[in-house]
Amino acid sequence: DTGVSQDPRHKITKRGQNVTFRCDPISEHNRLYWYRQTLGQGPEFLTYFQNEAQLEKSRLLSDRFSAERPKGSFSTLEIQRTEQGDSAMYLCASSIGNSEAFFGQGTRLTVV
Amino acid sequence: QKEVEQNSGPLSVPEGAIASLNCTYSDRGSQSFFWYRQYSGKSPELIMFIYSNGDKEDGRFTAQLNKASQYVSLLIRDSQPSDSATYLCAVNSRGQNFVFGPGTRLSVLP
Numbered sequence A: 001d002t003g004v005s006q007d008p009r010h011k012i013t014k015r016g017q018n019v020t021f022r023c024d025p026i027s028e029h030n031r032l033y034w035y036r037q038t039l040g041q042g043p044e045f046l047t048y049f050q051n052e053a054q055l056e057k058s059r060l061l062s063d064r065f066s067a068e069r070p071k072g073s074f075s076t077l078e079i080q081r082t083e084q085g086d087s088a089m090y091l092c093a094s095s096i097g098n099s100e101a102f103f104g105q106g107t108r109l110t111v112v
Numbered sequence B: 001q002k003e004v005e006q007n008s009g010p011l012s013v014p015e016g017a018i019a020s021l022n023c024t025y026s027d028r029g030s031q032s033f034f035w036y037r038q039y040s041g042k043s044p045e046l047i048m049f050i051y052s053n054g055d056k057e058d059g060r061f062t063a064q065l066n067k068a069s070q071y072v073s074l075l076i077r078d079s080q081p082s083d084s085a086t087y088l089c090a091v092n093s094r095g096q097n098f099v100f101g102p103g104t105r106l107s108v109l110p
Helices: none
Strands: A005-007 A010-013 A019-024 A031-037 A044-050 A053-057 A065-068 A075-079 A088-095 A107-111 B004-006 B011-014 B019-025 B030-038 B045-050 B054-058 B061-066 B071-076 B085-093 B098-100 B104-109
Touching (some): A005 A088, A010 A019, A019 A107, A044 A065, A044 B098, A075 A088, B004 B085, B011 B019, B019 B030, B019 B104, B030 B061, B045 B054, B045 B061, B045 B071
Parallel strands (some): A010 A107, B011 B104
Antiparallel strands (some): A005 A019, A031 A044, A031 A088, A065 A075, A088 A107, B019 B071, B030 B045, B030 B085, B054 B061, B085 B098, B085 B104
């Protein structure tokens, strides 16, 4: 499978715990995006990378959120001290430059 | 003012009819425009993209762009029940990130 891959697909965690998600983009894609989506809403932009450089972060991305793309390949999104409001689908997408982006299957986070 | 706006719907059309989905955007510097389809519980799937004013056709789908009016639309001809989904409009503004609208829920009635 050469599409965007996200792991895990589902995560249930207790409030206050830290969680980390992984995204493997399509291999030749230099841009990688993270979005969050809640029920009935469109995807909300969190951050994006061009190669290993994090070029933009949304105001939504509080200091509890951090993302990395250390070698310009896979990326991780970490949420520290999770809150119930963090429950959402976390989507990763990749693209070549600003051409069309392709999404992974998403990671559904439930904070209990 | 939200950056990308869509009518949330639901938009209901009978099978075989044309479904028309609309999207407006606020940033005049936006360069590229995308339509995604999202089934319940799944991730968005790219349907079409359009960069230039006018129409672009791909099978049963036609995207229309009018930059002067800051308007982009998606027409689905011969709608099928399998087209029932949420349709997301996305705009790439000045080569940065993709900004999504809230989506329009389409229901095609057999």
